[in-house]
Amino acid sequence: MAADDDTTPTDPASVIDAVAAGAARPEGEDEHDGVPGGADDEVAAWRDKLATAAISPRAKEALTESREHLDAAWHSSDAGTEAAPAGKLRHAHRAALVGMRHVTSHQVPFNRELVVAVDRLTRVVEELATRLELVDTLEERYGGILRRAQAGVATAGVQIDDLAGELAEVVAGLEDVTARLADVEADVAGQRQVLGATRAREDVVLRTLTGAAGTGTGTDTATLAAEVDRADAALLRRLAAAGRPRPETVLAWARQLEPAVAAAAAGAPVLDLDPDRGEWLDVWAGLEGPASGVESDPAAAAVLRERGHDVSDGEPVAHLAELPAGSLGAVTAVALADVRPLGELVAVVDAAVTALRPGGALVLVVADPAGAATGDVLWADPRRRPVHPDALVLLALDRGFAEAEVVGLEDGPPSLALVARTAGGAPPPA
Template structure:
């Protein structure tokens, strides 16, 4: 560190005093004034003194006398020099004390910063120690997990080996089933081909045995009051006809102001209905019903459809009917009457796609079991319509089973 200027000045003064004292001892005269300027002195006394000093004996005495003459001034100069030295020393001490205080303050500040940094490092070291401890525990857990995973991997490997053996056995079994599967696929293809043939023939067959459109419209008009009675149809919900065929019933509904939709599987019937401007969707009735929202239909009708289906299929159809019907809606199902012997033993089989006849008691029971209420059976289309033949006496049981209703309908409601 560089010394203050005052200290340097004091040192200079002290050096000057020592030089002056050494000179005085060598010459045997008092020390000369260091501060006195030669500019103010007269040049004549200086010449006189120079001449006197040149004399052998008198010159030394003169020099000594002149030194005594000059001593008071030089003493004053030395006292002034000492006083200035003391002042410089005081200033140097003050500067040194101020510098020391400044250094102390700086040291205190640096000490506090160092203590804070040490404290922070201690906290950091604690966190690091805790992190290392957690990492050590994680590694220990991971080691245990790796061991468990190794055990599971061995188990999976064993399981994969077992599955490989099972797969080999299945491949052998599948190889043995390929021939039967090919046979089944061929049978299915043949079945689809036969269905297409039947679908092409069926519209003409139904038109021949079912009768003209005018007769069918006349017979189905008796259901219009039941549709009008249904509250949801009054509120604009549609009537859904399953297996709508040639569309006679849809035409009656539209002509009487009802919103009507039909579901039909036969493509030729679908084209005929659409050609008449009727709203018909192509597909199986059960599948199309399943896509409808619950409570979205005011009435569901099916004329001569259920007898084409096995029991499980038409049971599911009735269940879906209850689901899609809105409260207060009506369901109407018309089918051949097996109580008529001529129907059940002959006429029923005029349609080769019929599955089996459905007794009215069975249909009413199933309708009630799936949630329909107020089931009513309508006996329809008797074989003998001559009123005079039955006027003479009570109709016999045999005549009823031979000449009675050829069809019946179940009308039921969703409460």
């Protein structure tokens, strides 16, 4: 079969000629030479990208080899599809191509798709290599800082634990100091009381001596001592006011004890010793018989008289001892039994058992000794001392009362009341 240069050879002779012509083609000559674009330009672009990639030399070398393999694969991807140059084998070559077209027609796209796919994978690997290089750089640059920071955090944790322990010791020390300071303040308060009493004595002495020097007259020791005692008594009353129960509490105690006092008095006079603000006199004034009081504080006595009560100035114990025998129906005192010395308490019991009529009653209030440990307000009075209720009962019976009992008062700070009765008279209320 005859054919020109543009005709693909199909007969055996022409195929052989085409093969021979291809073999005789000069090395390096390509059918696509001089055509813009193509495989050479794409390979060059790959090489440029590889050269500018920020990766390590070892990774760059591996990627360069990969690009060279891709370049070779690209140039050989269409092998077997090109016609041989003019020559004795040109027709044979063309004939062979025609005979193998059903095989090579699909191989070229496959080869090129494969090359492109490998190229894409190479790009991904290149990007991963770049990122890994960046990670290595960051690790090299900041890894030491991070490790030092972690070590610093661990050290700080230990130091915080140490500081917490030291802070706990400081807190414990402060608590100890606070407790000691409270003790010191209590001591200072006691010293202030003593100092106040001493200062009052000094003031009296100075005033007395100054007056004596100005008038040229002497002052006997008894007069000076009496004035000093009055100054001390005034100071003591001011201190005792801190342990005074509230008026409504004292009034509630009077209401609770009123049936026993009314039954014992039965119309006879009732005497209240040191009535102070007069709450009990307010209640006793409503009884059948007269109610009166004797107050050791002249100022308090004057106030009670202005309110209409029969109150005289004087010392309660001495006043009670001077009353005629059997002249009273009841003797009461809300603040006397545990703020006076024991000798005065015995004197009050002795004078009362004489001054009371048959069936009369002595009513004395004392603070519950158990309240001293809990800091009840009654124990703020510096004169107060604990008096056991059994001791009160035994004292009353020993000094001549026919019967005696101690009852608990229902209102206010824990307190007790001795109710002692003389022989005779009507039976006590149930």
